[in-house]
Amino acid sequence: MALQPLAAVKRQPRSSPRQASARDVTAGLATPLAMGLVAGRRRRRGRPHRTPAVAGTAEERIAVDASLRRLDERLERAMEAEIADGDKEAMARAEAEAQALFEGELQGRLSGFGSAEQLAKREYTLAELQEQGVEAARLLSPADSTFETVRRSLLAATSLGGGAFIVAFHPDPMDVVRLAIGGFFAITVDRVVNKGLLELLVVDSISRAVNEEYRSRVVQHEAGHFLVAYLLGLLPKAYTLSSWEALVRFKSPNVQAGCVFCDAAFQRESATGSISGRSLDRFICVALAGASIEYVLFGEARGGSSDIQQIETLLQACGFDQRRASAQVRWAALNTVSILKRHRDVHRSLARVMERGASVGECIAEIERGLAQGAAAVA
Secondary structure (H helix, E strand, O other): OOOOOOOOEEOOOOOOOOHHHHHHHHHHHOOOOOOOOOOOOOOEEEEEEEEOOOOOOOHHHHHHEEEEHHHHHHHHHHHHHHHHHOOOOHHHHHHHHHHHHHHHHOOOOOOOOOOOOOOOOOOOOHHHHHHHHHHHHHHHOOOOOHHHHHHHHHHHHHHHHHHHHHHHOOHHHHHHHHHHHHHHHHHHHHHHHOOHHHHHHHHHHHHHOOEEEEEHHHHHHHHHHHHHHHHHHOEEEEEEEOOHHHHHHHOOOOOOOOOEEEEEEHHHHHHHHHEEEEHHHHHHHHHHHHHHHHHHOOOOOOHHHHHHHHHHHHHHHHHOHHHHHHHHHHHHHHHHHHHHHHOHHHHHHHHHHHHOOOOOOHHHHHHHHHHHHHHHHHH
């Protein structure tokens, strides 16, 4: 999850994390660092839970829909500002305008925003996670061979095709050498200049075309990020579900597939070197949400290795020792899984509308409808 440091929960090539990383996260993260933390407040289990509901009357629903359309317009401006030469001031203004909708005309009408009931913050052992039905190794050590398999297959096909061409047409040896050098140069330029965007675009597109499970996991993964962020009070700004969609929509190699969030406040905390406990908790839970929903739905996570690596990097930057970092990650994993299990039906409906290409405002409306239906069913 290449955040800036939380600007986007981005889906990187779904390859296996380094082995040391997997062991560190599941058994303990050891690394010294240097950025202060300010303790933040947390909602405790047992605090009265707000009943989420979209406005009830027809007039109110029309008003909410109109506000959500305005929200989409402001979020679009925020993304344009982010893409256009990284204009942070313009992006922050656009994000502030979007946030103002929640504090103004949408206040009290979208009660699901920031409403997640969270577990009490304390240290959890691996044994306690297992007792709660969470196997840390299967959640925190994601390994997906899809990308690597497709990449190797493409390399093999290219080699076989090249060999067949040489046998069939007997080209000049120097032409073959020039072609090989040109291909190597193109790959190098892509990795250095475009950060591997072209390779990612090709491999991701082929993976989606040939592997239905891969497509499904990507949708579920990103819907997990979106839902947990919304329930924890972090406004999603945009999302895409494939590298090709991200390139076509944003026309920039700097935006990869995944969810992007309104995180100006977190950026300011990062810049001052003083991250509140609440911000840190939210960052880690949102980062873990993709892998967590894969674990809830499929019994193991395959995507999200880059998300976990970013968590490690942040905890290192915050000066967490091994014990403290391990406790933070284990609590966040259990907390995130608990939220997603509680709202599994909402996640399912959200994933469905995201797959259809719904706007952020439409996704929010779907979340609120799902929360309201769940509350009505309980009542």
